[in-house]
Amino acid sequence: MPTNFLEKIGIVLIFTMSAIQRGETANAVPSAVVRDNVSVAWRIGGMTIWRFPAAHSDDAAELSRRFNDQYRGGFKIEDLRVSEAGGKWSLLIGDRVLISPNSKHSGAAALRPDILALELMSRIYEALGNVHAPALTPEHRIGGKYDVSGPVSWYGGKFIGKKFANGERFTDTHLTAAARDLPFGTLVKVTAPSTGKSVVVRITDRFGGHKDRLLDVSHAAAELLGIRRSGVTEARLEVIGRVSGIGGN
Numbered sequence: 001m002p003t004n005f006l007e008k009i010g011i012v013l014i015f016t017m018s019a020i021q022r023g024e025t026a027n028a029v030p031s032a033v034v035r036d037n038v039s040v041a042w043r044i045g046g047m048t049i050w051r052f053p054a055a056h057s058d059d060a061a062e063l064s065r066r067f068n069d070q071y072r073g074g075f076k077i078e079d080l081r082v083s084e085a086g087g088k089w090s091l092l093i094g095d096r097v098l099i100s101p102n103s104k105h106s107g108a109a110a111l112r113p114d115i116l117a118l119e120l121m122s123r124i125y126e127a128l129g130n131v132h133a134p135a136l137t138p139e140h141r142i143g144g145k146y147d148v149s150g151p152v153s154w155y156g157g158k159f160i161g162k163k164f165a166n167g168e169r170f171t172d173t174h175l176t177a178a179a180r181d182l183p184f185g186t187l188v189k190v191t192a193p194s195t196g197k198s199v200v201v202r203i204t205d206r207f208g209g210h211k212d213r214l215l216d217v218s219h220a221a222a223e224l225l226g227i228r229r230s231g232v233t234e235a236r237l238e239v240i241g242r243v244s245g246i247g248g249n
Contacts (some may be wrong), residue, residue: 010244023176025163025208030071031043032046032064032066033064035054035058037054040056040057040182044128045127050105051107051119053105056104059102059105067093070247072247072248074248075093075246077243077244081121081171082091082114082173083173084114089114089117090117091121093201099120103116109188118223120198121175122175124142124226125185126187126200127201132243132246133187133242135151135241140239141236148214149235149236151233151234152215152219152234153223154212154217154219156218160172164176164205165178166205172219175200175201176202177201178205178216179203179205179216182202183203183242186202186203186240186241187201187237187239187242187243188203188237189242190235190237192225192234194233197225201215
């Protein structure tokens with residue numbers, strides 16, 4: 001066999017392996033469902049996003065299939081959104097519905113559909129960030145650290161419909177936050193020790209005041225954290241990193 005042909009095959013193999021190692025192939029991080037006798041776990045990149053009661057295994061399987069279809073085609077992380085239409089809440093990528101959750105999908109917890117949709121989005125953020133975010137750089141530090149605790153506040157209401165500093169328009173179902181200088185698109189896991197709850201937010205905005213505060217999170221994020229009744233709350237912030245394009249060929 002001609003040497004140059006072998007060289008070409010070698011180059012293709014090296015390129016393919018490098019892409020797999022970087023998580024850039026369409027099938028590198030597909031979602032999957034894992035069943036047992038009482039529940040069905042939906043996973044992305046090895047992280048369990050949600051456990052559906054066994055009776056709703058078909059819904060979990062369809063959610064996984066729809067997510068994988070979108071992953072193979074590629075999407076931007078900001079395309080993930082939660083929306084309500086005709087009294088039905090849905091988790092979407094762009095205009096394509098991944099799932100319209102109902103309270104039965106959360107078992108005995110009986111979460112409201114809007115809360116469950118937001119929880120799913122937060123956990124998808126975390127899973128995709130863990131797999132796709134490049135190594136952190138000094139610009140991703142908050143007060144010189146990637147893991148820091150301090151005061152966090154929240155915003156909503158009068159800001160609905162207005163533009164963030166990154167150009168997006170704010171809705172009441174964004175899991176976003178304003179920061180002084182973190183790069184736009186950075187994912188940050190916020191945990192409130194007072195409630196034990198966590199949410200992953202995406203940095204989309206800036207704030208000039210509140211010099212004593214680390215982040216200003218959206219109303220929806222405050223809802224998941226259980227801090228909506230608090231003006232300012234102590235929280236732990238863990239920087240995951242910046243993610244943009246997901247999947248694709």
